[in-house]
Amino acid sequence: MKRILVPCDFSLSSEKAINFAIDLTDTAQDELFLVNVINDINDSKFSTKQDANLKELGRKLIKLTYVRKPGVLIHHKILSGRFLTSILSFIETDKIDLVVMGTHGSRGWGEYFMGSNIEKVVRTSPVPVFAVRGDQNRKSIHDIVFPCNLKLDQSEVLSKVKELQKTFHSRLHLLRIHRGKSLNDITLIDKLKEYATHYQLSNYTITVVNDANVKDGILHFAREINADMIAMVTHGKRNLKHLFTESTTADIVNHANILVWTYSS
Missing domain, CATH: 3.40.50.620 (HUPs)
Structure with missing residues (x-):
């Protein structure tokens, strides 16, 4: 049984990551966790439409798994907080075995200095990480x-x-x-x-x-x-x-x- 985490931002690269993660599943016991991280769910700009936005995010996550394998259990999670902290905490508390992330590649000075999200996960994850660029299977x-x-x-x-x-x-x-x-x-x-x-x-x-x-x-x-x-x-x-x-x-x-x-x- 594998528990696979796929951080999702609804981009094309995250869709490719989801497809690859689904392809990695073998049995009905495997579980896929699609996670979207919101910087601050209590932010004043967000709180006024909190329920509607959460529902919309949930619908997007479900749409991305439309082609999922029959029998594979898929969870949709929306987390609040800093991206890296939220992902590392989720890996530990939910006993994740593997992380699959889409990558856009190098994007210039800003991410060179700060490090992209996938760089941060790669450097700190206690479990294996797949960085997906294309349509691999x-x-x-x-x-x-x-x-x-x-x-x-x-x-x-x-x-x-x-x-x-x-x-x-x-x-x-x-x-x-x-x-x-x-x-x-x-x-x-x-x-x-x-x-x-x-x-x-x-x-x-x-x-x-x-x-x-x-x-x-x-x-x-x-x-x-x-x-x-x-x-x-x-x-x-x-x-x-x-x-x-x-x-x-x-x-x-x-x-x-x-x-x-x-x-x-």
């Missing part, structure tokens, strides 16, 4: 790029990655970006082989790419092999001050034209 995911940190003490993370690979019946492309500061390519390939053996991976390839910029190296490789998804592991720093620091994962989410999956270690 589970049958179209054949090749997953997985940039490796070569750490051998992340069994929980790799179990999630293996589960991801199994879900899509896909090939895993282990990737290490070499920035030319230390080990040579042959040594890195040996370490990647050790990494794959240690975690008992199967159906995978190993690649070392030389690029001074990690983000660019990952994106170039993904395009080169025509990958369908990039799987990234974040640092799991949930203190909000870290939202203002550089994040390769957030950059990938903003600039990749394919599906991105993230998990906080």
